[in-house]
Amino acid sequence: MGVVNVGRNPLLVLIVGCGNIAGVFDQGRSHRDPPYTHAGAYTRDGRFNLTACIEPDDKRRSEFMAAWGVPAGFRSIEQALGSGSQFDVISICSPTDCHAHDLEMALHLKPKMIFCEKPVSTSVAETKRLVTECGKLDIPLGVNYTRRWDPDISKLQADMQAGRWGQLRSVVGYYNKGILNNGSHMLDLLNLLVGPMDIVKVGKPIQDYFPNDPTVPAWLEGAQGVPVHLVCGHAEDYAIFELQLVFSRGMLTMEEGGMFWHERRVLDSEIFKGYRVLEEGVRRAGEYPRAMLQAVDNIYRAINQGDPLASTGESALAAQHVCEQIKQQACEP
Known part of the structure; x- marks a missing residue:
């Protein structure tokens, strides 16, 4: 600031x-x-x-x-x-x-x-x-x-654009408490990092908090067919909002809504010669509180x-449009 x-x-x-x-x-x-x-x-x-x-x-x-x-x-x-x-x-x-x-x-x-x-x-x-x-x-x-103002997200966006993590292979987002209430946070973040996505398939709606806002699992695809999966928790169990990104050069996980990040890079296996594996990595405090x-x-x-x-209103509208499409497909008879 x-x-x-x-x-x-x-x-x-x-x-x-x-x-x-x-x-x-x-x-x-x-x-x-x-x-x-x-x-x-x-x-x-x-x-x-x-x-x-x-x-x-x-x-x-x-x-x-x-x-x-x-x-x-x-x-x-x-x-x-x-x-x-x-x-x-x-x-x-x-x-x-x-x-x-x-x-x-x-x-x-x-x-x-x-x-x-x-x-x-x-x-x-x-x-x-x-x-x-x-x-x-x-x-x-x-x-x-809020995560559009998170310094960690701004840095990740820049790192992805510069290719520092290599190619994006897949994304998994974990959320609960409603596709609009919390899912819109996830989809807005995905729009920022992955770009526009197509809905491939939606799962059964889960009524875990708001009567008119179910939590819905979904499979989407970003540019070049990058698979993006929305995976559901249940609000009665605990709050969850986490994002896992699999790159060609490692794996990056946003934990506890951005309060922590876990970074794992690729290295040669000490056990299996010729194989490459992910290191144990580093878990560090995130910048989300800022x-x-x-x-x-x-x-x-x-x-x-x-x-x-x-x-902006426009970026929020784009995320809500995907939320509404997912909800409509999930609730179709």
């Missing part, structure tokens, strides 16, 4: 929804720990002011305001609109079912940027409409597919310097 004190007025932030990703996950943690939430990242960055929040639950709103020093609170986005307040950045952290309404109302506040939690909405048609509306009003839409700080830095620079956003 760049230098925070650049002599400009801080950007004014409105946070819609006062739940976990808005700020609760960071409440009670040391200020030295990396932030995982919107409020935590804006506060740590230092170039933003949390000026207001919206939350229909009075107790939750009051606790959020006290925890983050937010001076103004509203029960609804309509109430914020009627107050005449102005905001530079609006973070949409409300439940997914509320995103479409909240995002549409946020456009009436005419911010310089909207930063929406994933997915943008519950359907491709609705997301496409909202992305189009943002474009018409020239209001940039960032979507929090992602939210990278995200708000990207937002600041996008507003003040015109930098491109790493995660």
Whole structure:
């Protein structure tokens, strides 16, 4: 992240929804720990002011305001609109079912940027409409597919483009808790690293958390027929979000959502002469905890310097389109 004190007025932030990703996950943690939430990242960055929040639950709103020093609170986005307040950045952290309404109302506040939690909405048609509306009003839409700001992912993307791991042979992604809720994270990441993919086959849907968002196994193919497999866990067992990439020069595994990485290179076997095998490798801590700080830095620079956003409404729509296709095929009679 760049230098925070650049002599400009801080950007004014409105946070819609006062739940976990808005700020609760960071409440009670040391200020030295990396932030995982919107409020935590804006506060740590230092170039933003949390000026207001919206939350229909009075107790939750009051606790959020006290925890983050937010001076103004509203029960609804309509109430914020009627107050005449102005905001530079609006973070949409409300439940997914509320995103479409909240995002549409946020456009009436005419911010310089909207930063929406994933997915943008519950359907491709609705997301496409909202992305189009943002474009018409020239209001940039960032979507929090956080790994697009993970330094490890940026480095991996560069390494793959430079051929440092050799040819990509296959990919396996492990996830649970819904093809849209968590699967969209995986498919957005795969779109970034592998590129556009075709669906070859989908398996039986697994109802492991959300009634209308099953977890679905799938087989896809990337460019040059690279096989990509989505493998399911069950949300009742434990959380899982991991990615394994098999290259001609080794194997790379993202573990615990990017909190750790396991790198294994190819070497000559000491036991079987003439064979090449994977070394035991190194497991190292990942840079994922820096992602939210990278995200708000990207937002600041996008507003003040015109930098491109790493995660946009368009890239989010592309991932959601694949999610919806997988779900439709899995639920066909």
